[in-house]
Amino acid sequence: MTARRCLAVMEEQEIVERMPDPSDKRCINVRLTPAGREKIDICFRTLLAGYAETCQDCSRTCEGGLLPQGGCPWEAVLYCMATGGFPGASRDPHSVESPA
Numbered sequence: 600m601t602a603r604r605c606l607a608v609m610e611e612q613e614i615v616e617r618m619p620d621p622s623d624k625r626c627i628n629v630r631l632t633p634a635g636r637e638k639i640d641i642c643f644r645t646l647l648a649g650y651a652e653t654c655q656d657c658s659r660t661c662e663g664g665l666l667p668q669g670g671c672p673w674e675a676v677l678y679c680m681a682t683g684g685f686p687g688a689s690r691d692p693h694s695v696e697s698p699a
Contacts, residue, residue: 614638 614635
């Protein structure tokens with residue numbers, strides 16, 4: 600799908616609106632509509648919820664004694680990533696696993 604077609608679809612769904620650039624008639628400015636902003640907010644909340652769940656999983660791993668006492672949370676994240684401790688995670692950066 601071309602960028603132009605992608606924008607047309609988003610415009611049809613009232614996610615974005617296009618306006619001519621007042622300083623350069625060759626350009627088109629694109630901005631989120633209020634409905635588009637709401638959809639973006641929902642996406643970010645979903646991503647943050649997933650991140651929070653991941654942090655909790657790593658915290659439980661750390662509390663379970665799998666990391667040295669006093670290890671920092673980032674060590675827990677790296678440990679979980681390295682051991683495949685995240686749901687859908689893999690040690691192979693090129694593999695794609697579907698979440699359970």
